[in-house]
Amino acid sequence: MQAADRAFARPAHRGWAALIAVVILAVLGTFAVLGVRPPAARPATAPAGEFSSARAFTHVEALAANGPHVAGSAANDTAREHIVSTLRGLGLDAQVQDTVSVQGHQLSASAGGIGLARVRNVVAVLPGTASTGRIFLVAHYDSAQTGPGGNDDAAGTSAILETVRALTSGPRPRNDVVLVLTDAEEACLCGAKAFVDQHPLARDGGVVLNLEARGSSGPAIMFETAADNAGLVGVYAGVPHPVGTSFAVEIYRLLPNNTDFTAFREVGFTGLNSAYIDGAAVYHTPLDTPSAMDQRSLQHHGESLLALTRELGGRDLPALRSDGDATYFPLLGTLVRYPGALNWPLAALALAVVLALAWLARRRGLITAPRQAVAFGLALVPLLAAPVLAQLFWALIKTIRPGYAELPIDPYRPWWYRMAALAVVALVTFTWYALLRRRLGPAALAIAGLAWLAVLGLVLAALAPGGSYLTALPALAGAATALAALLTPRRFAVGWVTLGAAVAVLVLAPTVVLFFPAMGMNLAAAATFLAVLLALAILPVVDLLHPEADGQRGLDTLRARRRGALPALAAGVAVLAFTATGLAVDRFDREHPEPTHLMYALDADTGQARWLSESPAPADWTTQYVSGKPAPVTDLLPAFGDEALLSGPAEAAALPAPLLTTTSDTIADGLRTVRVHLTPQRPSRLITMHVGSTATVTAATIGGREVATDQVAGGAWGFGFVFHAPPAEGIDVTLTVRTDEKLKLRVMDASDGLSGLPGFRPRPADVGIVGSHSSEMLAVAKTYEI
Numbered sequence: 001m002q003a004a005d006r007a008f009a010r011p012a013h014r015g016w017a018a019l020i021a022v023v024i025l026a027v028l029g030t031f032a033v034l035g036v037r038p039p040a041a042r043p044a045t046a047p048a049g050e051f052s053s054a055r056a057f058t059h060v061e062a063l064a065a066n067g068p069h070v071a072g073s074a075a076n077d078t079a080r081e082h083i084v085s086t087l088r089g090l091g092l093d094a095q096v097q098d099t100v101s102v103q104g105h106q107l108s109a110s111a112g113g114i115g116l117a118r119v120r121n122v123v124a125v126l127p128g129t130a131s132t133g134r135i136f137l138v139a140h141y142d143s144a145q146t147g148p149g150g151n152d153d154a155a156g157t158s159a160i161l162e163t164v165r166a167l168t169s170g171p172r173p174r175n176d177v178v179l180v181l182t183d184a185e186e187a188c189l190c191g192a193k194a195f196v197d198q199h200p201l202a203r204d205g206g207v208v209l210n211l212e213a214r215g216s217s218g219p220a221i222m223f224e225t226a227a228d229n230a231g232l233v234g235v236y237a238g239v240p241h242p243v244g245t246s247f248a249v250e251i252y253r254l255l256p257n258n259t260d261f262t263a264f265r266e267v268g269f270t271g272l273n274s275a276y277i278d279g280a281a282v283y284h285t286p287l288d289t290p291s292a293m294d295q296r297s298l299q300h301h302g303e304s305l306l307a308l309t310r311e312l313g314g315r316d317l318p319a320l321r322s323d324g325d326a327t328y329f330p331l332l333g334t335l336v337r338y339p340g341a342l343n344w345p346l347a348a349l350a351l352a353v354v355l356a357l358a359w360l361a362r363r364r365g366l367i368t369a370p371r372q373a374v375a376f377g378l379a380l381v382p383l384l385a386a387p388v389l390a391q392l393f394w395a396l397i398k399t400i401r402p403g404y405a406e407l408p409i410d411p412y413r414p415w416w417y418r419m420a421a422l423a424v425v426a427l428v429t430f431t432w433y434a435l436l437r438r439r440l441g442p443a444a445l446a447i448a449g450l451a452w453l454a455v456l457g458l459v460l461a462a463l464a465p466g467g468s469y470l471t472a473l474p475a476l477a478g479a480a481t482a483l484a485a486l487l488t489p490r491r492f493a494v495g496w497v498t499l500g501a502a503v504a505v506l507v508l509a510p511t512v513v514l515f516f517p518a519m520g521m522n523l524a525a526a527a528t529f530l531a532v533l534l535a536l537a538i539l540p541v542v543d544l545l546h547p548e549a550d551g552q553r554g555l556d557t558l559r560a561r562r563r564g565a566l567p568a569l570a571a572g573v574a575v576l577a578f579t580a581t582g583l584a585v586d587r588f589d590r591e592h593p594e595p596t597h598l599m600y601a602l603d604a605d606t607g608q609a610r611w612l613s614e615s616p617a618p619a620d621w622t623t624q625y626v627s628g629k630p631a632p633v634t635d636l637l638p639a640f641g642d643e644a645l646l647s648g649p650a651e652a653a654a655l656p657a658p659l660l661t662t663t664s665d666t667i668a669d670g671l672r673t674v675r676v677h678l679t680p681q682r683p684s685r686l687i688t689m690h691v692g693s694t695a696t697v698t699a700a701t702i703g704g705r706e707v708a709t710d711q712v713a714g715g716a717w718g719f720g721f722v723f724h725a726p727p728a729e730g731i732d733v734t735l736t737v738r739t740d741e742k743l744k745l746r747v748m749d750a751s752d753g754l755s756g757l758p759g760f761r762p763r764p765a766d767v768g769i770v771g772s773h774s775s776e777m778l779a780v781a782k783t784y785e786i
């Protein structure tokens with residue numbers, strides 16, 4: 001008998017022990033996952049002091065009633081009027097902040113220029129009885145140009161309107177509550193920027209609660225905070241269904257995404273940012289309708305907002321300021337939290353306990369140093385292979401169904417694919433375990449898994465402290481319970497290792513479930529990496545699924561090996577079954593059309609027009625219009641920067657180019673100052689201008705706002721801007737330039753909707769529209785020389 005073959009738990013009734021342990025983990029896992037689901041929707045008959053998703057939903061329908069309501073459109077005027085009249089109906093003095101604002105961030109919508117917008121924010125104050133500071137409830141009321149914004153962000157706006165109704169139905173809060181319904185978020189976050197830069201109410205800062213929707217369902221996740229969040233997270237932990245993890249804050253900081261919250265956070269506001277993000281296939285598309293919304297998500301948004309506003313409304317706000325970040329995560333419907341200062345000590349303790357376990361296991365003869373070292377090295381295999389294979393799995397699915405490439409995050413019904421990705425993790429881990437278990441021993445493999453978790457706990461404590469708990473706590477619990485299994489009578493051992501695995505399930509399972517929609521199947525590696533960590537943490541329970549390792553060498557090896565291969569075999573069958581079901585269930589049809597990207601550009605200089613598409617894998621429908629390889633269109637449309645597009649010839653439409661007139665032109669100290677007026681000649685969502693790259697722009701004022709001039713489009717074009725929601729009367733632009741030549745100015749305006757164009761054939765019902773900023777764009781460009 002080889003002692004090194006022994007596991008921590010060797011129950012007398014192995015089959016029963018395995019069954020009970022697995023059932024316990026499955027039940028706990030189910031409750032852990034249910035703990036991060038949104039609450040039930042509430043009817044319109046709910047008491048007046050409560051948040052009712054049914055009441056809020058009437059606002060959702062009103063805001064989305066006129067289809068897409070992009071900043072500057074008539075439909076957006078109607079949406080704004082609904083907000084203003086609702087607030088005035090509640091007795092609030094709602095005002096419209098009408099101004100021009102410069103973006104705070106470079107967005108893909110304006111890759112080749114600085115973004116500006118004419119914005120009209122709705123601002124109202126619910127005055128407090130003895131205010132200690134301001135609470136800002138923020139959501140954007142504009143939609144993308146490609147969809148009615150039934151979720152994004154009618155959800156946030158409506159949740160705020162219903163929250164204010166509930167607040168005004170009872171006693172006034174002590175602190176001022178300021179409502180900021182922003183405009184032009186989709187274009188350039190310009191509404192939020194206009195508020196923080198220009199509005200008197202923003203001067204003293206405060207606590208911002210921003211609401212967003214990047215999909216149509218799922219829990220409202222509190223995914224971003226300002227720095228030093230411990231005090232606010234403490235308040236958030238008191239809402240009815242807190243769903244948030246400090247790991248999300250870390251991940252979000254790494255992503256290029258921004259919301260209105262960014263504009264507030266960057267100028268020193270504190271606060272919390274929440275969004276629901278599942279059902280992302282409808283994001284920014286014509287399918288983002290009120291009927292697509294899971295009203296439980298709206299209820300979750302609003303319930304949390306109302307509870308937070310009530311609680312913060314009664315606090316001494318300056319006293320909430322804290323010196324550090326909290327580490328926090330969801331646990332069975334509650335929020336566990338502790339000071340971030342504990343991340344390092346906990347991670348170090350986890351590693352110390354794992355080392356103590358290894359020492360004891362060696363003394364007891366469960367492991368040998370060489371085998372343990374090999375096991376530690378080979379534990380990298382599932383850690384790396386599972387995410388890589390999950391990613392390859394999705395790449396394979398995309399070759400089977402190329403239309404998935406157009407869905408930026410997830411397909412319409414991602415659940416079967418998520419299950420398949422989890423089955424890939426199980427397949428990799430179980431295969432790895434079955435192959436190595438007899439060579440290296442169950443104890444060595446279990447310790448190797450825990451050691452990696454502990455090491456990652458330290459790495460995360462250094463790089464992304466809010467995520468350290470994810471691996472440090474399971475490592476600590478796994479090692480401590482394994483020690484207990486070795487130090488207490490043998491009959492308790494299964495109980496101990498099940499307890500250790502249970503902690504891992506409770507800590508990791510909700511985050512795995514939240515990370516699938518957060519990163520999407522397009523980044524399946526992210527959630528599957530967390531899943532493989534969970535798999536490694538529960539190896540002592542996985543071991544129970546295999547025949548006992550010791551004492552059987554050479555006796556019944558073949559039979560034992562066959563039985564040992566069963567978990568991996570089951571996982572393999574699950575991969576195939578889930579994949580086949582996913583492909584069968586998630587087909588493109590009328591209700592779930594295959595999204596396509598197409599736009600049209602007319603060059604007024606040459607009278608030539610082109611169809612353009614940013615599709616990575618154009619659908620059959622799109623290939624009627626474009627072909628070949630993607631190439632930059634910088635010279636034609638400088639506002640697109642170096643973005644590569646597919647292209648094809650189009651019939652020229654009778655569309656007027658924007659009109660540029662010179663109002664003054666002076667030279668002083670070798671610098672030429674040109675003042676021009678730029679006027680769209682048709683209703684336009686945006687207007688752009690770029691200066692020929694031979695001229696150096698040293699100063700620029702656009703629509704009354706001075707802007708930085710360091711950003712250039714590339715190719716023949718230098719400094720430029722994208723002005724969203726331009727007024728019909730046009731905008732003034734003043735440029736100071738250094739040049740000896742004539743000044744070349746490339747101007748473009750864009751409207752939306754291709755249906756009136758010559759040569760355009762309407763999409764069949766199962767062909768949809770990609771939710772991108774240039775999707776359905778109709779651009780007309782012209783060069784002026786002055």
Ligand SMILES: [Zn+2]
Binds near residue numbers: 152185212
């Ligand atoms: Zn949004």
